[in-house]
Amino acid sequence: MSASDTPMVDVQAIHKHFGQLHVLRGITMRVSTGHTTVVIGPSGSGKSTLLRCINHLETIESGRVYVDGKLLGYRETKNGIKSLPERLVAKQRADIGMVFQRFNLFPHMTALQNIMEAPRHVRKLPKSVCRDEARGLLAKVGLALKANSYPSELSGGQQQRVAIARALAMHPKVIMFDEATSALDPELVGEVLLVMEQLAHEGMTMVVVTHEMGFAREAADDVIFMDEGVIVEEAKPEEIFDHPKHERTRAFLRAVLEPRSVGDSHLTNLR
Amino acid sequence: MPEGAHPCFRGGSATAFDFHVFWTYLFDPAIRDGARITVELSVLSQAAGIVLGLFAALGRLSRLRLPIFRGIAFLYIWLFRGTPLLVQLAFVYFAVPQMTNGHVVPGEFLSAFIGLSLNEGAYMAEITRAGIMSVESGQLEAAQSLGMTRWLAMRRIVIPQAIRFIIPPTGNEFIAMLKNSSLASTIAVTDLFYHTTQIYSRSGQFFELLTVASVWYLAMTTVATFGQTLLERRFERGFSRTIRQPGLMQRAMLGALRRG
Numbered sequence: 001m002s003a004s005d006t007p008m009v010d011v012q013a014i015h016k017h018f019g020q021l022h023v024l025r026g027i028t029m030r031v032s033t034g035h036t037t038v039v040i041g042p043s044g045s046g047k048s049t050l051l052r053c054i055n056h057l058e059t060i061e062s063g064r065v066y067v068d069g070k071l072l073g074y075r076e077t078k079n080g081i082k083s084l085p086e087r088l089v090a091k092q093r094a095d096i097g098m099v100f101q102r103f104n105l106f107p108h109m110t111a112l113q114n115i116m117e118a119p120r121h122v123r124k125l126p127k128s129v130c131r132d133e134a135r136g137l138l139a140k141v142g143l144a145l146k147a148n149s150y151p152s153e154l155s156g157g158q159q160q161r162v163a164i165a166r167a168l169a170m171h172p173k174v175i176m177f178d179e180a181t182s183a184l185d186p187e188l189v190g191e192v193l194l195v196m197e198q199l200a201h202e203g204m205t206m207v208v209v210t211h212e213m214g215f216a217r218e219a220a221d222d223v224i225f226m227d228e229g230v231i232v233e234e235a236k237p238e239e240i241f242d243h244p245k246h247e248r249t250r251a252f253l254r255a256v257l258e259p260r261s262v263g264d265s266h267l268t269n270l271r
Numbered sequence: 272m273p274e275g276a277h278p279c280f281r282g283g284s285a286t287a288f289d290f291h292v293f294w295t296y297l298f299d300p301a302i303r304d305g306a307r308i309t310v311e312l313s314v315l316s317q318a319a320g321i322v323l324g325l326f327a328a329l330g331r332l333s334r335l336r337l338p339i340f341r342g343i344a345f346l347y348i349w350l351f352r353g354t355p356l357l358v359q360l361a362f363v364y365f366a367v368p369q370m371t372n373g374h375v376v377p378g379e380f381l382s383a384f385i386g387l388s389l390n391e392g393a394y395m396a397e398i399t400r401a402g403i404m405s406v407e408s409g410q411l412e413a414a415q416s417l418g419m420t421r422w423l424a425m426r427r428i429v430i431p432q433a434i435r436f437i438i439p440p441t442g443n444e445f446i447a448m449l450k451n452s453s454l455a456s457t458i459a460v461t462d463l464f465y466h467t468t469q470i471y472s473r474s475g476q477f478f479e480l481l482t483v484a485s486v487w488y489l490a491m492t493t494v495a496t497f498g499q500t501l502l503e504r505r506f507e508r509g510f511s512r513t514i515r516q517p518g519l520m521q522r523a524m525l526g527a528l529r530r531g
Contacts, residue, residue: 057412086420086421087420090415090418090419090420090423093415093416094417094418095418096416097416098413098416100412100413100416104407104410104412104413106410106413106414106428106432107432107510108506108508108510109509110509117417117427117428118417118418118419121419121423121427122417122418122419123418150508150509151509152509152510166417167416167417170418
């Protein structure tokens with residue numbers, strides 16, 4: 001089997017409950033190396049939970065998640081799968097980048113320190129190496145001049161770009177974006193999407209949960225539409241946006257792309 | 272109350288506050304020595320209490336399936352918050368030698384240090400635990416997503432942020448420690464209060480000597496308050512956009528320090 005046959009991310013029939021709520025009902029998906037998969041769907045459909053399962057921030061109840069061919073968070077035994085010790089899970093996570101909706105930068109560290117932190121203390125690289133690389137990454141996201149600023153001194157868009165640089169500093173095999181622009185003021189969304197598009201074009205493997213349909217159309221290799229814990233439809237962006245097959249996909253896209261029309265009909269119903 | 276029953280009246284009739292006596296004893300060598308012991312005992316016990324409290328807090332927050340750390344931490348806090356400090360001090364000083372058949376006989380200062388530290392650790396444990404829980408959960412997740420173990424994330428990310436929440440109540444604790452350490456005089460530690468009582472029981476000058484002690488305690492707690500604000504400013508880095516200007520009190524004290 002050649003390398004290109006192994007997908008970077010291979011999610012096989014995973015299930016997840018939160019109490020009574022069945023949030024993931026047998027999700028199966030693959031992301032090839034260098035590809036960008038965008039996951040769309042209404043809130044509560046399980047998109048974020050799916051992402052969190054792909055770096056084991058959430059445990060799964062059944063199914064398997066493989067990243068770069070390795071089973072994530074568990075090891076196979078004769079009697080099924082057993083949890084890996086925390087140290088080994090941490091090691092796996094080091095290769096899986098994550099960008100959060102609320103940025104989650106470390107507020108007690110400068111932008112530069114935020115980016116250096118994991119290479120320095122997880123990879124245990126020399127300080128000078130970490131600093132040089134961090135400076136390069138800050139320049140890449142257009143924030144070379146903000147190296148010594150604390151997160152509280154940066155705008156939301158700047159914070160999110162630092163967070164992307166922080167994830168990139170670990171040279172992840174795949175990077176996941178959990179609604180990375182949802183918490184931003186509208187005028188700051190563009191600068192973050194630009195960085196994400198650039199990464200996609202450079203061949204980074206990405207799984208992106210977003211409500212930005214323009215980004216999905218422009219940067220995605222595949223688009224997955226999720227609803228109520230299942231994948232309803234999976235297709236190339238032009239197919240799913242121009243010729244959605246399922247009624248639920250059509251309804252969702254209508255609501256997202258033309259909120260006015262849906263809103264109006266709502267009001268009509270209310271009357 | 273019939274005259275003569277209260278120790279204050281044993282020496283004769285009541286007298287007015289004698290400022291000269293107050294002034295003479297304010298810098299009396301025995302009083303100064305006692306003040307030094309009070310500071311030493313308080314600083315050492317508070318430091319040990321902070322360390323004990325950190326480990327007890329981490330114990331209570333342990334996620335191990337076996338409740339061994341959680342259990343030990345819970346029992347420790349339960350025991351030392353649930354019994355009086357005075358009893359604990361006497362326990363270490365009197366009961367430990369008895370229990371060990373005279374093999375372990377801690378001295379006065381060591382007994383007081385052990386008792387105060389253990390008691391303080393139980394309170395610091397809850398303060399530290401509250402501080403750790405006040406750090407947004409996204410911080411731990413971000414650290415873990417970068418490949419940190421829970422322990423490394425605690426050390427590098429969570430605890431440094433928790434310190435901000437821990438400092439103000441710890442300031443309270445240290446001020447209480449400076450005052451509560453006077454209980455150590457009951458097990459013959461020669462602290463500020465011990466010398467104060469020694470002198471007034473000889474001379475009967477309660478009013479003056481207790482005022483001397485109060486002035487010393489106030490001076491110590493004032494310095495402690497000042498230290499707290501300095502620490503708070505140090506750990507505020509990154510959390511506020513504006514650097515706070517020092518207040519009137521701080522400017523005065525900084526000036527005094529520079530001159531001194």
